Amino acid sequence: MEALLGKPVADKITTDLIKDVNALKEKGITPKLTIIRVGNKEDDISYEKAALKRCKDIGIHVDVKVFEKDITEEKFIENIKNVNEDKLTHAILVLRPLPKHINEDKIKHIISPNKDVDCFNTINLGKLLEGDKSGFSPCTPLAVIELLKYYNIDLESKNVVVLGRSNVVGKPLSILLLNENATVTICHSKTKNLSGITKTADILVCAVGKAKMINKDFIKNGAIVIDVGINVDEKGKLCGDVDYDSCIEKACMITPVPRGVGSVTTSILAKNIIKATKINENII
CATH class of the missing domain: 3.40.50.720 (NAD(P)-binding Rossmann-like Domain)
Structure with a gap:
């Protein structure tokens, strides 16, 4: 019986991505992820910490926006739109599930498809279904x-x-x-x-x-x-x-x-961030 460990896979992806990030920085571009978290759920914080470490190792800048769990849906949407319009943010990760009073079916249509690195928006889900590799897979x-x-x-x-x-x-x-x-x-x-x-x-x-x-x-x-x-x-x-x-x-x-x-998931997140950076900077 062979144990399929994730670390060697993640390490290989990470090594390749460091080269990509260095090439982007030579063009004056620093990939940036904005993480959006509502409340302080342990599993959200755990994934956030893992993502922060992986991105730091690769050279990706991360901004974390934390909102109170009772934030109104209207205010939450306003903040999503602000991040969409931020030209320095290439990728957005909304930690889910969101509180019940925030309608995820509404939010997924608001997040920019070109920054949607966890395939939340239905446009990316549709591209996945069609085998269109210009979108993002979860x-x-x-x-x-x-x-x-x-x-x-x-x-x-x-x-x-x-x-x-x-x-x-x-x-x-x-x-x-x-x-x-x-x-x-x-x-x-x-x-x-x-x-x-x-x-x-x-x-x-x-x-x-x-x-x-x-x-x-x-x-x-x-x-x-x-x-x-x-x-x-x-x-x-x-x-x-x-x-x-x-x-x-x-x-x-x-x-x-x-x-x-x-162990592999955060390296895939980083891979999607680099892809989003290239899309939003019109490199691909």
């Missing part, structure tokens, strides 16, 4: 693809089962996998005979948000298991959707949690 799904490619895992004609159908991971990841010529099945909470379907998978991707839901009874011998879940177990330890200790008996390759897909 960071976590793209991290899965980059990890698979780094470890030379061929996706063409493979049976891939994706557990989870969220707009953040499951649906966009399924499209990215289809674009790599995989045969994709999506499972969710209403799927009958779940283990019967997951056992057909050459590659099983778990993104349901339930700690250790998937054990060895859900996978076939020699399967590749990609765990996107981030949960806390009964002992307070970070874990994924996969019972790692159980599945290593049958899986040929598996991502651990932590140190797996999550």
Whole structure:
């Protein structure tokens, strides 16, 4: 069994991006990300810190705008528009989910598609569906693809089962996998005979948000298991959707949690920031 670690993947992407940033700075351009956070949720702050560290390592400038959790929708929209119009900001990351009184369906249409580095705007979702590479793919799904490619895992004609159908991971990841010529099945909470379907998978991707839901009874011998879940177990330890200790008996390759897909996500964010910088500076 081989553990598919995220750090080597992230390090490779980071090295390449440093070269891109240096080339941009020679033209007098410093890539800039503006992070927009509402409130002080621990998971938002954790991701924000990871993004700040990755961007600092690469040479990307980051501005963090934090708003009180009771900010009105009107005021929040006004601030989004201000960042859209800021010519020094090349990329915008809105940390989600937003408070319930702020309508995400309204916000996603306001954020500039050319600065939307986490594929929030429906224009980018549409480009993803059409295979138009001028748009942005969500960071976590793209991290899965980059990890698979780094470890030379061929996706063409493979049976891939994706557990989870969220707009953040499951649906966009399924499209990215289809674009790599995989045969994709999506499972969710209403799927009958779940283990019967997951056992057909050459590659099983778990993104349901339930700690250790998937054990060895859900996978076939020699399967590749990609765990996107981030949960806390009964002992307070970070874990994924996969019972790692159980599945290593049958899986040929598996991502651990932590140190797996999550380690790659911020490097993909940085990659999208560089792409957004080039778009907004009319370099591509």
